[in-house]
Amino acid sequence: MIASDNRSGDDARFYVDGRWEERSHAARIAVVNPFSEEIVGHVAAGSSADVDLAVAAARRAFETFSRSTVDERLALLGRVLALLEERAELFAQAIVTEMGAPIGFARSAHVPFAIAHVRTQMEVLRHYKFLSIEDGFAISKEPIGVCALITPWNWPLYQITAKVAPAIAAGCTVVLKPSELSPYSAQLFAQVMHDAGAPAGVFNLVGGTGEVVGAALAAHPDVDMISITGSTRAGVLVAQAAAATVKRVVQELGGKSPNLFLDDADFEQGVAKGVLAGMRNAGQSCSAPTRMLVPESRLAEVEALALAAVSGITLGDPRNEKTSMGPIANAAQYARVQAMIASGIEDGARLVCGGPGRPDGLGRGYFARPTVFSDVTPAMRVASEEIFGPVLVVMPYRDEAQAIAIANDTVYGLGASVQSGDRNRARRVAARLRAGQVHINYPAWNGHAPFGGYKRSGNGREYGVHGFEEYLETKAVVGY
Known part of the structure; x- marks a missing residue:
């Protein structure tokens, strides 16, 4: 050959x-x-x-x-x-x-x-x-x-x-x-x-x-x-x-990157972008922002926006140019994703969409259902362990101090994101996040920006x- x-x-x-x-x-x-x-x-x-x-x-x-x-x-x-x-x-x-x-x-x-x-x-x-x-x-x-x-x-x-x-x-x-x-x-x-x-x-x-x-x-x-x-x-x-x-x-x-929405963020645009960022490459990115931290008063709104974003994902044959999400890359990782989705349900996280098994209409391939959990607490496995699949957890917080504490409550520290309408406020919060690369308001990828982790x-x-x-x-x- x-x-x-x-x-x-x-x-x-x-x-x-x-x-x-x-x-x-x-x-x-x-x-x-x-x-x-x-x-x-x-x-x-x-x-x-x-x-x-x-x-x-x-x-x-x-x-x-x-x-x-x-x-x-x-x-x-x-x-x-x-x-x-x-x-x-x-x-x-x-x-x-x-x-x-x-x-x-x-x-x-x-x-x-x-x-x-x-x-x-x-x-x-x-x-x-x-x-x-x-x-x-x-x-x-x-x-x-x-x-x-x-x-x-x-x-x-x-x-x-x-x-x-x-x-x-x-x-x-x-x-x-x-x-x-x-x-x-x-x-x-x-x-x-x-x-x-x-x-x-x-x-x-x-x-x-x-x-x-x-x-x-x-x-x-x-x-x-x-x-x-x-x-x-x-x-x-x-x-x-x-x-x-x-x-x-x-x-x-590994990573378990937080995406911290401050109360002055653009939720209408930002939540959808956050869902897609967390699930791009079928969620198989070490820096994927898979923990979405939002004010508890905005939880229902975020859930609706996340559900709408997931509904726009097209799963299917990766050779098809209209497909936006393909299968999990291998059988072992597919089994891992399924086990973690099951653990989220067992631990009491609330399913917004998705869940175990293959998506409807896909009888073969290592396809996982794009899954969003809400009311997730830091003690749950889906909040603390890297899943490496299209699984996003929404975690409510009371105030900015608690949001930063939740964001840093992880053994990982690879990436983090901050969403805010006030760039100076976002910079101040970014300075308190223990992560090697922090994104403010979804910036473009930059190959000169150093990438690597704190902690594990x-x-x-x-x-x-x-x-x-x-x-x-x-x-x-x-x-x-």
């Missing part, structure tokens, strides 16, 4: 040291289309030996690539950018197949936002000062080394470029382990890196499970840094495995210059 045209099917290859390597004797991992629930192909399950080969290639390449010039790295990233734009539709189709994103959303969000990460890192690289002179010493920023990058299934291409682009911009070399549940976009990306002329060993791809490949990368003594996007549980395991070699660990993990949502930052600097070491040269 030709890698540049691979959207599904069997592909037992890894990309190591500048070439595709066949692993025909490796164990196979089935890839399931979440719409049809059918196996559409298999990929190879990597081993610790595969990791050793990829890391060795990256280590050899680092000696030269770490000394490459800014112009050389800009040229490489520019070629990557051009190829991603040229092959955008291939990536969109792959994402539909492997994780069920609607084709319209894949074309309008998954792929263009992924491409934007490359463009953003080129902008950062053009202006970054790698050497600065202080009073009696110099500060040199240098590439950290071999970077292991572990990416998730929910935004497969987006998370790849969010990690690979800054690593390459910094002069690091890479071993990528994509999710085995959504591997096709990663294989297409590896072909882009090859066709863009990445020097051998600068970019490597080894597929497989977190338990084997992820663990081997985290513990590997020749890996200088590991960056993982995934569940908090996975992030903890990676950090524990990495501790023995004292490598840098950057984690972008992770360590370190991605995007823009802050994400770029995660891939750099700081050297002080005294007497420079």
Whole structure:
């Protein structure tokens, strides 16, 4: 099968040291289309030996690539950018197949936002000062080394470029382990890196499970840094495995983000936007604003507005351009969403819409009913645990102080939103929220704004210059 045209099917290859390597004797991992629930192909399950080969290639390449010039790295990233734009539709189709994103959303969000990460890192690289002179010493920023990058299934291409682009911009070399549940976009990306002329060993791809490949990368003594996007549980395991070699660990993990409506917010527009923000990508976003905090006096109004917003969602075949919500990406996550909806009912949350089971008219596929709970209290599981599905909880509050307390009453701290007609008031509230990125009144996505978590949502930052600097070491040269 030709890698540049691979959207599904069997592909037992890894990309190591500048070439595709066949692993025909490796164990196979089935890839399931979440719409049809059918196996559409298999990929190879990597081993610790595969990791050793990829890391060795990256280590050899680092000696030269770490000394490459800014112009050389800009040229490489520019070629990557051009190829991603040229092959955008291939990536969109792959994402539909492997994780069920609607084709319209894949074309309008998954792929263009992924491409934007490359463009953003080129902008950062053009202006970054790698050497600065202080009073009696110099500060040199240098590439950290071999970077292991572990990416998730929910935004497969987006998370790849969010990690690979800054690593390459910094002069690091890479071993990528994509999710085995959504591997096709990663294989297409590896072909882009090859066709863009990445020097051998600068970019490597080894597929497989977190338990084997992820663990081997985290513990590997020749890996200088590991960056993982995934569940908090996975992030903890990676950090524990990495501790023995004292490598840098950057984690972008779970979230339970509040969307705090102050009493002067535009409820008519804001509630609908909040529902759609919480449920976009079928709710499978770590920063999704899935806790809607509203004044108790406005609860009935919010429920009606939320119900109206959900009624406008079109579920169905993700290949149909009219579909706005596809299936949950895999069977395990579908079961998790169903269990959490059941727990909300058991804990006494009031269903505004949705509930357990598939939506009417959809007899196959991992489809969950877009669900809104109201009268939710912080003690309920649906208020405290990450669901990762199209489930929104509406939580009433008495006053601003209680609203802020509820917003911060979580082990997570990835994202938060504030809605208010008074921007200064919104800024004041935003300053009190314990989250790595706060949105005021639904701003446009910005690839330069740093993204990452407080508390159990992770360590370190991605995007823009802050994400770029995660891939750099700081050297002080005294007497420079």
